[in-house]
Amino acid sequence: MKFSSRPFCGQHWEAEDELLFDSFFEGGNLDAVFRVGEREYDCFMRVDSNTGGHLQWFNFKITGWRKLLKYKINICNFQKDKCLFSRGMKPYIFSSKRQAKEKVGWVQNG
Numbered sequence: 001m002k003f004s005s006r007p008f009c010g011q012h013w014e015a016e017d018e019l020l021f022d023s024f025f026e027g028g029n030l031d032a033v034f035r036v037g038e039r040e041y042d043c044f045m046r047v048d049s050n051t052g053g054h055l056q057w058f059n060f061k062i063t064g065w066r067k068l069l070k071y072k073i074n075i076c077n078f079q080k081d082k083c084l085f086s087r088g089m090k091p092y093i094f095s096s097k098r099q100a101k102e103k104v105g106w107v108q109n110g
Helices: 096-102
Strands: 012-014 020-022 030-037 040-045 061-063 072-075
Touching (some): 020 030
Parallel strands (some): 040 072
Antiparallel strands (some): 012 020, 020 061
C-alpha cells in the first residue's frame, strides 16, 4: 500500500443533509468522507505519524445530527486483525447539547 506524503490540514466536509464532518483541530485525523447511503458515510482516517501506516485511533467531530434519525458512520481503513472495536468495544461520544442539558460528558455509545 502506498501512502501519500501530501500536506494535510484536516477535513471540513458538508453533506447535502447538513452533516458537517470536521477534523481541523489538533489531533484530528479524518482524511476523507464519502456518502454511501441516505444517512450512511464511509470515513477514512489519516495514518498515525511515524508509523508504517498503522491506525490505532480516530478523532473528528460531526455536527448537524437530526433527532430521531439513525446514521451509520463506517470507519473504513482500520486494518488491525485483533481490534477491540471488532470485539464489541464502543467509541466514546461527546454531545455538547446533552452536556448542557443533562450534565453528561463523554459516554461510550454507538
